[in-house]
Amino acid sequence: MENKDIPSKNVANSSYKVKHNKQPQHKHRLKKNMGNNYILYIFLLPAIILTIVFHYVPMYGTIIAFKDFSPIKGIWGSEWVGFEHFVSFLQSPNFLQILINTIKLSSFDLLIGFPIPIVLALMLNQLRRAKAKKNIQLILYAPHFISVVVISGMLFIFLSPTGPVNSLMTIFTDEPYSFMSDPDAFRSIYIWSGVWQGAGFASIIYVAALSNVDPQLHDAATMDGASLLQRIRHIDLPTLKPVMAVLFILAAGGIMAIGFEKAYLLQTSMNLPASEIISTYVYKRGLQAGDYSFATAVGLFNAVINVILLFTVNYVVKKLNDGEGLV
């Protein structure tokens, strides 16, 4: 017993010593690491400064959502009003309409815009000649490089009552149809022009994933009597599944963050009942009407929903996709 005790005591002793030494050594190493790598921290500095100035300071600035901000008094000097702005937004007569418009526009955009690039990639994947595939892809990318202002301008030109679409339609109807002033047409115009512009470019990633499939897999399946559709279902689609999952989370998580730029350009005073969404409302109330605190509250409301949505979608997709999610 005694014999065993002595070495164990020694071990305890020595381990104590090691522990005792470890703390300062670890600190020393951290310091030495930062000293040796100081240039790397200098490299990080511009990014950190910009992040603080243009992201974290504005995050701090969102407290004006709970205040009655006046530019003269500044952020701190302005009076606290608690949730007053949130309540007045929730109670305002157009709250429900704007919220529904936002959700409808972006979820329809997702439901239509998400699968089309996948279908397109599957279609392109059937082409045997690599050269032809490349050239077709090149053509389909083109609209992606056109600005949102130009796209919107083209829509106004094409869809105007005296435009080419209406002149084609007069074959079937007498009255020209005023697309841009009909609230019912707004979402279709927004979404389908988005498909026209983005589907080709969005399919790049799926086409690349499909080109990694071993052609022998398809040959073997054909030998076993699998039809084209069966091969797509059992070989191609499973290949695309991980990419689809990640992109879907990103897209669905951004539902409430639907872009300001195109919606604002396509707005006319007539189609506002469908085209007014949260981001355009924030811009008008905040920067055009100068209602800073109220607009910040609306924006914050939007941002919070967005974060919740992102994590919910991530959670659901993770469950459905064998534990593979984004975060």
Added chain:
Amino acid sequence: MNSLMNNSRKDRMLLLINKVLLIFIILITLVPLLYVLLGSFLQPDILLTQGFSLNPDHWTVDGYTRIFADGSIMRGFFNSILYATCFTILSVSIAILAGYSLSVDNLALKKPIMFFFLFTMFFSGGLIPTYLVVRSLGLLDTMWAVILPGALSVWNIILARTYFKGLPKELKEAARIDGASDFMIFLKIIVPLSKPIIFVLALYAFIGQWNAYFEAMIYLEDQSKYPLQLILRSILIQSEVNPGMISDQLAMAEMQRVSEMIKYSSIVLASLPLLVMYPFFQKYFEKGVMVGSLK
């Protein structure tokens, strides 16, 4: 065997339908673009009623001459080149530097710094607080308001970091044994090796800035500082043709026709540079998307 034959016949049908559909999709993609291009040379009312014309009287470069004569579009064009170039240099440098630092394995505090950046992807202060920051910095109505707020892209930092992580470690170790400092390693070894990623990031940054209008719209007052997209917006969306473009006394109908032509030709002028150039960079766009997909 019979079903196999059936299958292959059905498959061939499907492949044929597939080809027809793809041709249809290509047409849908191209026709609007060609229509605008044609409309900028062929008088729009002729284009509308006849579709095409061989009569040389119907062809004109009026839209273009008026654009060049007026100058506001050309000024916007050069403003856009300036903004996009500065933005590209700034945002790519920032992303490359930060991405490289974060790719170094033994960098202390790497995790918290990464979290510091990533958090901004999920939550942002929003339009108004950002506007107030830009205003309080005195950047309103300057080029910097257009460039700085968006210059930092966390996504680009992640892309750069992913790329740097893929470079062979032996190169750096060999240089270190030779006594090179971190800075020299970055300058002499890493930068020359990272031309592809620099190019990809620069392409995306330039195109993004060239096509943007939002920052310019909210931060710029002075029309002479407007980038091209903002000038286009007033012509295309607000249908405000600068009176300078239609200076001569024109009849109402003629005026409408001319302003229509200006719309077409300004679209062509604004979009052509990118549409002509992108096919040469196809490889890089695809590379950019693929680097991103690796996370």
